[in-house]
Amino acid sequence: MNRLSVIALLFLIVSCAKKEPDLIVKTHIKGLKKGTVYLKKVKDTTFITVDSILISGNPEFELHSDIESPEVFYLFLNKNTNEDDAIAFFADKGITEINTTLKGFPFNAEIKGSKQQKVWEEYQNIISKLNNRNLELIKEEFEAKKAADSLGLNAINKEYNGLLKRKYLFAVNFALNNKDSEVAPYLALTEIYNANINLLDTINNTLTSKVKASKYGKRLQVFIDEIKDTEKSN
Template sequence: MKKLPILALLILILGCAKEQPDLIVKANIKGLKKGTVYLKKIKDTTLVTLDSVIVNGNAEFELVTPLDSPEMYYLFLNKNSNQDEAIAFFADKGITEINTTLKNFVFDAKIKGSAQHSKWEEYKAMISRLNERNLDLIVEKFEAQKSGDTAKLNAIETENNGLLKRKYLYTVNFALNNKDSEVAPYLALTEIYNARINFLDTINKALTPKVKNSKYGKELQIFIDGIKKSNTNKK
């Protein structure tokens, strides 16, 4: 048998090798026997399916997709009912592991993956405390309206405005302190998109070149340019 030249052998090996997907989601949904799981993302304001798997007895599975830039993805579970549930996670190239349960699909989710997801979880932990207080204020406002307590209503309004300001300032500071993460422009676009333009501009100008060139970095620039153009036209 003739020996293959080294170059030809290398080409043969590389040709047979499978190309690794950009993003691999390894998931385990404890208690799931039957159902369909979807990997989705938002494209042009619409949720699109990137991959899916029909689960029939094996609660462990993998989903894959190309990925150009770190982005928010969603793991949707259809339990053969009319109601879908979704786990949101910030993904980058590589492997993301999601472990959860059928009973509490969203709330039991443990996610191990990108550095961006860890940053997003850090942000959510602080914001959740502000959101909880906001929910309390809604209940207090309802009770004050029933009793006609004007003084209480004014106090609630003042505190609510303060909470909103704290959320905006915390988000701006978090984005500035993480200007090298794609989470920064994402938060500007989703959490404080209706903030004053100078807040958004400050975040945008602070982003590192890599982040400015990311999906959310480019979208933030377009969003800010649109606001400035609109403001100019109003003059």
């Protein structure tokens, strides 16, 4: 075998051995001419960058990451100003496509990818309506205080407390009804982490074995065990 053949063979071996990324995020940001885009995730309550790209003219690009099980990632856009915008999405192994615009970066995002993303969007669609009503109540409260309307304030406070309870119960029921999705333990850890331990236990016990073995499934188990250990020591 001549030298060129050996080099070609070695190149072929190296190419075949190169590991494809677990997660590929194909992104198109209409109107973006210049800026830096970061792919991040949370580790120990802190954002860490797993990939980034400097954009100069081309609004279409890819970002990559390893991923062991479905989890939430964040697409950050630095527009060379003091502001950073972010898009959160639930990713799994494979391809996630994100299409958005520069002007409405975090709001106009259309995300196509994991089945967990579809479940999470279903949750967000309902919870966003409740959050919008919450904002309306804040405005109504301000106006009632300005007008010294005590009856109005009482009615607003009553609706506000009821709204909090609705959001809480919705998150609980959504987690219970989606026991086969990694979204369930994620919601338990982020939305209802301060729930009664028995309720968290119930959610945890309903999870499928696959979800229990996921990143958020394992973390929920650890979280529950820590709470129980703390209660025993008190």
